[in-house]
Amino acid sequence: MLTAKLALRNILRNRRRSILTILSMGGGYLLLSFMLAMTEGSYNHIIDVFTRDHTGHIQIHQGNYLERPSLYKTIDHAAPLITQLKKDNQVTGITPRIYGPSLAYGKDKTFPANVIGIDPIAEASTTYLKNKVQQGHYLSNGMTSHGYYPAMVGQALAKNLHLTIGDELVLISQGIDGSIANDIYEITGIVGTQDSYERMNVYLSLSAMQQFLSMGDQVHELAISLTHQTYAAPFANQLQQWFKLQEHEPYRALTAAPWQVVESTFFNSMQADKKGNYISMGILIFIVSIGVLNTVLMGILERTREFGVLKAIGTRPAAVFRLIMLESLILAAASCIFGLIFALPANYWLTVVGITLPEPIDMGGILFETMLGEITMFSMGVPALVVIGSTLLVSLVPGIRASRISPLKALQAA
Structure with a gap:
């Protein structure tokens, strides 16, 4: 004192x-x-x-898909896993995705494109994709009035193929069963800018993409958004430990990577x-x-x-x-x-x-x-x-x- x-x-x-x-x-x-x-x-x-642009805070894949992507490295029975993950209070959104490199054909030209199958509603709650639509409207489930599945294309790809709203887009790829995948889609939206991530992408609804590649209920990726990005690493670690404890073989082979790993650069x-x-x-x-x-x-x-x-x-x-x-x-x-x-x-x-x-x-x-x-x-x-x-x-x-x-x-x- x-x-x-x-x-x-x-x-x-x-x-x-x-x-x-x-x-x-x-x-x-x-x-x-x-x-x-x-x-x-x-x-x-x-x-x-x-x-929130496209990566999400955590991504789930099959095995080493992140390092060596493959059409055949899929997540089976994704719906029950999505339902389970949504119960966590830290999870604000989760969206499944399917990736399929394809050849896109427009009016008179062809160009390579990265085709992505998404759940339009889940994607809108997980990323900013819906806010980046420049022309037309955001992707929807079901078919258009002309009997085609809708497609949303990146601005650079639309420019290269001379496509606009209402035009037909032909996609050619390889199905997961070894067959030749090809179909015609109607462009209902143009998304992103000349320099954005979406510039050379084609977005289809999940059901349209699964039908296109003959994939059934399989997906390539689950992107998760959390309440805050700082929770990504610990949540991914907990999720990885949870996968290892599962009795079902499909879940034990899954890997969870935080955004720090997905976008390491x-x-x-x-x-x-x-x-x-x-x-x-x-x-x-x-x-x-x-x-x-x-x-x-x-x-x-x-x-x-x-x-x-x-x-x-x-x-x-x-x-x-x-x-x-x-x-x-x-x-x-x-x-x-x-x-x-x-x-x-x-x-x-x-x-x-x-x-x-x-x-x-x-x-x-x-x-x-x-x-x-x-x-x-x-x-x-x-x-x-x-x-x-x-x-x-x-x-x-x-x-x-x-x-x-x-x-x-x-x-x-x-």
């Missing part, structure tokens, strides 16, 4: 210097919190847009960019720490005779060391409280309003117009730990010096 009183007295004795120190460290807390909220919020927003590039931001934060922390070190050193040099008196009357070196460290801790805590008062409204504004980009970024047909922040325990707690930790760290050397000083030399100091 006595040590705390002495620490408060010493801090209040030179109010101007203490206030400047609190302002300096509080400003460091504010900047760190703002940078972390901006960084984490922007990355999470980009990841959400990217994963994108994930690695973001991690590298994050490291660059952390270097900038480290420089800011260093500058704040130098200011704190200067304040602590000045305080100790001015009080050298005082420490000599304390040592002369029998004060233990450990007590002197605790006194200095407690003073630094109080200053750091006060700085964090001061910084928090300004950081909360600033980060709230960043989370709700954000920073509008001068030029929107096209991410596969989805315009990324605003950089949003995110208020989390990480963005608010880490700056406090950094400020307090760096303050205590730079106070160690002055504290040890003051605790070991000789009373005679201290009292002789000018």
Whole structure:
């Protein structure tokens, strides 16, 4: 208790210097919190847009389909698995998909196309595909009024084949039973842009695709969206363990991969960019720490005779060391409280309003117009730990010096 009183007295004795120190460290807390909220919020927003574009947060395949895709690596009896997964509160959407490279024939030209069979309703609840329709309307189940299955094509493919809404599209591929797959479809929608993921795709309803490739109820992929992208890796691990415990052979051979694995190149590039931001934060922390070190050193040099008196009357070196460290801790805590008062409204504004980009970024047909922040325990707690930790760290050397000083030399100091 006595040590705390002495620490408060010493801090209040030179109010101007203490206030400047609190302002300096509080400003460091504010900047760190703002940078972390901006960084984490922007990355999470980009990841959400990217994963909701087409990848999903988790993908389920048969065996090593992700590394070596094959028409014959299918998920059998997918419907019961989908029903089971939908019961989990973290799952917000799950959509089955079938992939089949095909030759597409338009009015007078042919072009290779990636044909994807989807459940239109499930896909709309899992990805942004429905929002990316540029012409016509979104894919539907059933047949058109002309007796054809509807097809939705990417904009680049439609341009290459000179196709528009209402035209016929012929697809030729190989069925899973070894037969030649061919059929005629009616274009009801054009989706994406010239540079988006969908540019060379053809989308058919799941039933139309299964009939086209003679696949029965088999699918190639299950894409899952979760309440938040940070749950992807642990949820995929739990799902993989659950597959291993299943008695049915088809489920034991399944693999669950989070978006970090499915889109490893994108994930690695973001991690590298994050490291660059952390270097900038480290420089800011260093500058704040130098200011704190200067304040602590000045305080100790001015009080050298005082420490000599304390040592002369029998004060233990450990007590002197605790006194200095407690003073630094109080200053750091006060700085964090001061910084928090300004950081909360600033980060709230960043989370709700954000920073509008001068030029929107096209991410596969989805315009990324605003950089949003995110208020989390990480963005608010880490700056406090950094400020307090760096303050205590730079106070160690002055504290040890003051605790070991000789009373005679201290009292002789000018």
